[in-house]
Amino acid sequence: MPVKCMIIDDEPLAIQVIAQHLEKIEDLELKGSFQKPLDAFEMLKTQQIDLIFLDIQMPLLSGIDLIKSLPDPPAVIFTTAHRDYALESYELNIVDYLLKPISFTRFFRAVNKYRKIARIPDPKVLPKETEPVNDHIYVNANKKYVKVLFKEITHVESIKDYIRIHTTGTSIITKDKISEFERKLPDQFLRVHRSYIVNTTKISAFTAKDIEIGRTEVPIGDSYKKAILSILKRP
Template sequence: MPIKCLIIDDEPLAIELVRQHVSHFPDMEVVATAENALEGFDLLNKHQIDLLFLDIQMPKLTGLQFLKALTNPPQVILTTAYREYALESYDLEVLDYLLKPISFERFLKAINKYYKLQDKPTNPVTPAPSSPLVNDHIYVNVNKKHHKVLFQDMLYAESLKDYVRIHTQDDSYTTKFKISDFMGLLPSHFIRVHRSYVVNTQKITAFTGLDVEIDSTEIPIGASYKEDVLASLKGGRE
């Protein structure tokens, strides 16, 4: 029987990242997702859930409040951008506490903890070229409509506080997501060049020590990113 997983998070892209990570484990299955705790409560009553991936900061009811209200919760892995809830979460006997953006390496450690509790051997995980982790696109939520955006079409993304605006050759999409979390969904040829900008290195047409150019658009290189950015670009890595 597959390990049945539920993901509760108010950010669709965060759900997508966890779903992608889960897809590498052949004995695990995401049976449902929810964007708030109340919807998640209903799904827990409808499905037999073995492992719950739970965000903390959500509207109306936080993940921790939700967890305290459950009488017989499944194993829980918390997923959050905030460190300060770690101590309280362990008092609730959660399995692990993952900080966003969640790398696959860190996710694997959390799943290994689950396997050990179940006395299951650790499954070898080797992402294949066709796996979702190295897929060619993402879906972004804009006004409740999910738009497919190919990585090869992305030029750069800019941070607008709690939103990200993704620029492509022909369009732009503004979606609710922190840029640091958004980075976790992108392939390795996307790099952070500034606290407010992520660029597709395959689209860079020129660069200096101060900025990168994508066609006629100049994007600044932040002082704290300069060394890594220039090393990456001059080294020819994408």
């Protein structure tokens, strides 16, 4: 049985990119794409849709408001250019959250996340076109670019116009805003405070107030607390 999909995004280019990604996966079927949420709402009332790729920021009706207005909404993968909405998406039990521009590798991972939730087996034939998964980043430190493996980063700390990248062996200071650096990190990293990002694979323990990474305690910001604890308590 094909997975019946819908795309809702007010940007034509974004719709085009997602539609191209959909074509590469044999059991995904695009039933409709819409730039206006209200037009999509009409179709949702008459047709069964399994999975929606939904932009958050749209005129008249946001993606979040659209989902809240549906009595029995399909599974949803949010797509947006603004990472600030990630926390609210977790509170709504959204399948996943894709930050634009959306690579096929990240898209494919989100679809597989949906499969696990819906208990749908993987397609027999995997897509031929895949992108290499980056396992590192280069940061400018002391007038040279230093290679940092994502798996070695424990947490990131904001220091005014700089950030300190803590790794298992050392720490590196580079000029960058923590919000900008956050966009460069893969999914296992989580913003837990206005000044901190943690690698969730490195967490050894947590409370309602802080996260322990080895002997280091990272505070959880009040505005992040509800969503962060919900994420960390997931099995």
